[in-house]
Amino acid sequence: MTEQRIGYLGPKGTFTKMAVDALFEGGEFIGYENIPACLDAVEAGEISTAVVPIENAIEGSVHLTVDYLVHHVNQSIIAELTVPIKQHLLVHPDHEGEIMKVYSHSHAIAQCHQYLHTKYPDAEVEYTASTGKAAEIVASEGPGVAAIANHLAAEQNGLAFMDTDIHDYDNNHTRFAVVQKVPTTLKVKDHPVTKHKTTVMVTLPKDYVGALHQVLAAFAWRKMNLSKIESRPLKTGLGNYFFLIDVDQPYDHVLFPGVQAELEALGCQLKVLGTYPSYQVDVPAPVK
């Protein structure tokens, strides 16, 4: 078998890379500068598989990932993994004095919003495409600026810890989606599967009173448990949405086609975005 080629939100030292290292058993790993570039690479066949963040426990969905999967590419979610997230404030080893600017990914900034507000109210905040990129910028800019990133980024960019565990809420986790265009077998480490899920996208007919209620009823009377429902704009005008629904069971050939037929009779559309195992993985602790 040829070596698996896996793309991820890079560059080095991102949380996504930590997730990749924790999940896969060997392979070639390629870091992309942003989420669209990573998913485009799968679409173009440069890589078989991509790993991208999809939801954080504090900040919610990563809209860029969700929207890109729905509007721009034709790929399926084939696995997900949840990893613990610990954010640290990293500086150049020569840093002393004030921090003028903090760089990080928008989700990481949001996870530390209260911390920044109380400890560094005057620091400018600049968003980067990933936390790993923020660490790289701090390493090249030198003293006076900081990055919010993980311990891997600190090690790999030679940065010092100004403060550790700065996320505002303890139970911080992010879910990462593993996606493919063409189904390819992957070699993953021996993690227990916590559950199987199926993600579907549902579009409602315009001005149909109680449509969402009927959609939910189609799952409910079949005793299909939903673990998430979220609406996102269809991007066709104000008031037009689609619903992303996570069902806590694998796709089957009785219940799901039944739901689909029932929803289509109402004028809704249902598309399966993936049926997949869900893993919960730990990442290595920082070297002190």
Ligand SMILES: O=C(O)C(=O)C[C@]1(C(=O)O)C=C[C@@H](O)C=C1
């Ligand atoms: O920037 C990174 O390190 C990422 O992997 C992205 C990302 C995200 O998009 O949520 C992943 C985990 C953390 O929640 C913060 C940032």
